Amino acid sequence: MKIERIQMENFRQYFGRQRMTFSRDRARNVTVIHGINGAGKSSLFLAINWCLYGEVSSNVGELISKEAVSRASDGEEIRASVELVFTHNSERYLVLRRLKGVKQEDGAIESGDEDFTMMRTRRDGQAERIANPIGVMNSILSSNVRTYFLFDGEKIDNFAKPEASDEVRYAIYNVLKLEVMTRARNHLQDIAAEYRRELKRVSTGELRQFVESEERAIAEKEKAHTRKEELEREIESARRKITDIDRRLREMPNASALQQRRDRLERDLEQREDEMTALISNIRTLATSGFTVIAQGAVERALAILDEKRERGEIPSSIRQQFVQDLIERLQCICGRRFDANGAEHEKLLALMNSSLPGSLEDDVMDTAAALRPFAERAGRLRDELNQRMQRRAELLDIMKSLEEEIDEVRDQLKGSPQEEISRLEEQRENFRADIESYRLEQGNCDTRIDLMSAELEELKKQIQVAKKEKKTERELTRKASLAQRAADAIGEVYETFADDMRRRIEAKTKEIFKLLVWKDSHFQDVRLGSDYNLEVIDRYGLPARPELSAGERQVLSLSFITAMSRVSEEEAPLVMDTPFGRLSSQHRNNITEHLPELADQLVLFVTDEELRDKARKNLEPRIGAEYRLTFDRKTSCTTIEEV
Amino acid sequence: MLKDRVIELFNGYEEDVQKVISEVLAIEQEYISMKMPRGVKEEIKEAIDRAVKK
Numbered sequence: 001m002k003i004e005r006i007q008m009e010n011f012r013q014y015f016g017r018q019r020m021t022f023s024r025d026r027a028r029n030v031t032v033i034h035g036i037n038g039a040g041k042s043s044l045f046l047a048i049n050w051c052l053y054g055e056v057s058s059n060v061g062e063l064i065s066k067e068a069v070s071r072a073s074d075g076e077e078i079r080a081s082v083e084l085v086f087t088h089n090s091e092r093y094l095v096l097r098r099l100k101g102v103k104q105e106d107g108a109i110e111s112g113d114e115d116f117t118m119m120r121t122r123r124d125g126q127a128e129r130i131a132n133p134i135g136v137m138n139s140i141l142s143s144n145v146r147t148y149f150l151f152d153g154e155k156i157d158n159f160a161k162p163e164a165s166d167e168v169r170y171a172i173y174n175v176l177k178l179e180v181m182t183r184a185r186n187h188l189q190d191i192a193a194e195y196r197r198e199l200k201r202v203s204t205g206e207l208r209q210f211v212e213s214e215e216r217a218i219a220e221k222e223k224a225h226t227r228k229e230e231l232e233r234e235i236e237s238a239r240r241k242i243t244d245i246d247r248r249l250r251e252m253p254n255a256s257a258l259q260q261r262r263d264r265l266e267r268d269l270e271q272r273e274d275e276m277t278a279l280i281s282n283i284r285t286l287a288t289s290g291f292t293v294i295a296q297g298a299v300e301r302a303l304a305i306l307d308e309k310r311e312r313g314e315i316p317s318s319i320r321q322q323f324v325q326d327l328i329e330r331l332q333c334i335c336g337r338r339f340d341a342n343g344a345e346h347e348k349l350l351a352l353m354n355s356s357l358p359g360s361l362e363d364d365v366m367d368t369a370a371a372l373r374p375f376a377e378r379a380g381r382l383r384d385e386l387n388q389r390m391q392r393r394a395e396l397l398d399i400m401k402s403l404e405e406e407i408d409e410v411r412d413q414l415k416g417s418p419q420e421e422i423s424r425l426e427e428q429r430e431n432f433r434a435d436i437e438s439y440r441l442e443q444g445n446c447d448t449r450i451d452l453m454s455a456e457l458e459e460l461k462k463q464i465q466v467a468k469k470e471k472k473t474e475r476e477l478t479r480k481a482s483l484a485q486r487a488a489d490a491i492g493e494v495y496e497t498f499a500d501d502m503r504r505r506i507e508a509k510t511k512e513i514f515k516l517l518v519w520k521d522s523h524f525q526d527v528r529l530g531s532d533y534n535l536e537v538i539d540r541y542g543l544p545a546r547p548e549l550s551a552g553e554r555q556v557l558s559l560s561f562i563t564a565m566s567r568v569s570e571e572e573a574p575l576v577m578d579t580p581f582g583r584l585s586s587q588h589r590n591n592i593t594e595h596l597p598e599l600a601d602q603l604v605l606f607v608t609d610e611e612l613r614d615k616a617r618k619n620l621e622p623r624i625g626a627e628y629r630l631t632f633d634r635k636t637s638c639t640t641i642e643e644v
Numbered sequence: 645m646l647k648d649r650v651i652e653l654f655n656g657y658e659e660d661v662q663k664v665i666s667e668v669l670a671i672e673q674e675y676i677s678m679k680m681p682r683g684v685k686e687e688i689k690e691a692i693d694r695a696v697k698k
Contacts, residue, residue: 498653
């Protein structure tokens with residue numbers, strides 16, 4: 001990230017619209033902003049922070065220019081805005097943050113909502129609005145690392161304090177992506193656990209059970225089919241044998257007459273049985289519309305009531321209610337004669353009104369009667385038909401019973417025949433008939449079994465479909481859980497090595513920079529960043545020297561650490577420092593101004609005249625690409641930006 | 645850049661693991677300023693889903 005320009009409008013003491021362009025030149029990468037105390041350096045520093053991240057501490061006061069507020073009328077809307085243009089990874093971004101406020105009667109300002117917009121200029125020159133500006137800003141320079149790139153020079157000695165190992169660790173974690181890796185590993189582990197829980201829920205092994213049940217049901221159904229076919233063949237064989245016996249009996253003189261009589265009786269019985277089958281089917285059809293018979297009593301009662309009312313002349317009424325109503329309202333007879341509102345005619349008409357039904361109700365009653373009459377007739381017809389068929393059924397049963405009795409009689413005669421051959425044949429015939437009946441019974445059992453298996457298979461088919469879907473989910477969840485866990489493990493495996501490598505790199509870089517910046521470079525022999533993230537300085541005696549560091553030396557150590565992190569992170573980012581040299585002696589200033597421009601991609605320094613003079617100024621001069629002075633106007637209490 | 649250096653750490657792992665880690669790190673970076681970000685797990689699950697379906 002390199003800042004290109006800033007434009008402020010009505011932001012604190014920057015009244016109206018003011019602009020500043022920062023140097024981005026590689027050789028002259030320093031922008032110096034001069035200002036005496038209170039001139040507006042910190043407000044400009046704040047403007048950059050507010051624009052990018054929107055967060056300001058509570059003690060900075062109003063952001064909207066007081067001058068703008070003073071010039072506004074009561075109830076007038078005033079806007080403060082900061083617009084920042086920067087480049088990052090060869091792309092250009094424009095960030096605009098605006099704040100609206102309305103002036104109150106007492107002169108105070110009631111602040112409204114903030115408005116944050118981020119645009120990116122594509123390579124073809126077209127600008128596009130970024131839908132997720134906070135996410136993109138976090139990818140460029142996240143708010144939790146900004147304090148290591150945009151900082152107040154006088155307040156950065158924290159890292160060098162003995163108790164600051166947590167802050168050092170936090171800084172390394174955030175700037176060097178260790179925090180991102182930690183979060184990624186934790187989230188991946190959580191998600192892998194979630195997938196495993198879900199997997200446990202769905203993987204019940206039901207599919208296998210269902211498939212096994214299906215196979216069993218198919219085999220059983222097939223077995224029942226096969227048995228049914230076998231039985232059919234047995235029945236056919238028994239029938240053929242009976243036909244053969246009948247033929248032989250027909251040929252035997254002492255049995256022929258009886259057998260022919262049996263042939264007739266059996267043909268007759270067969271016809272009756274066919275008739276009975278058709279009759280029962282017909283009775284079933286009629287019975288399905290039996291509700292008309294059940295309702296017949298209520299329908300006949302309703303019709304009787306309506307007929308009674310008709311006989312009494314209540315429906316349809318001889319005079320329509322609306323007609324009587326019209327006469328009463330007009331107070332005039334149809335012959336044209338007028339009558340009095342209290343007269344006898346009026347009384348008579350009122351009595352007629354009370355005895356008649358409203359027109360619509362009367363129509364409904366008539367319609368209902370018309371609809372009920374065919375319904376009652378149909379119910380009557382249906383009952384008659386059912387009675388007839390039930391009567392025929394009883395007749396048929398009697399006939400069939402009589403025929404069976406006659407057949408039994410023939411059988412007994414043949415069985416009791418003194419001719420042994422006839423008796424034996426009849427006994428065989430009877431056995432075959434008994435076999436057929438047994439086979440039929442067993443066939444019925446087979447049919448029941450087949451129906452049961454068919455229903456079970458239908459149900460199993462549905463369950464298998466559901467289980468197959470679950471199986472697919474199970475496979476997917478297994479793969480997801482595995483992938484999430486492998487990714488989490490991979491991060492865990494490289495994390496320690498990477499973190500240690502980063503810590504060593506920062507240690508080496510901090511030492512290198514510290515030796516460049518500190519003037520007692522021969523006294524301080526080493527800088528160590530232990531695995532406990534304790535930043536330590538070792539003196540020429542090999543002893544820890546941090547407790548003895550002066551405030552200026554602590555500041556230089558912190559600056560070395562921050563700059564080292566910036567270098568090791570390899571992120572293109574500016575170093576924006578507010579009052580960087582305030583507490584430093586000239587030796588440190590000289591060293592910093594000599595080396596810092598080389599250690600930053602872009603350096604923005606907010607300085608007082610006292611901070612940057614003599615050799616420090618001379619050191620920096622060849623690297624200065626832009627220079628401004630903030631001038632505070634005592635008459636308006638506003639600051640203007642002037643290019644030097 | 646450090647981002648690329650971090651991704652390179654996983655060069656020895658399976659392709660699907662590399663792809664998921666690359667996407668998850670980018671997602672985490674977007675939410676890094678939030679202490680308890682909402683929606684981050686859903687985005688990670690979507691990345692895993694894409695990798696599995698691929």
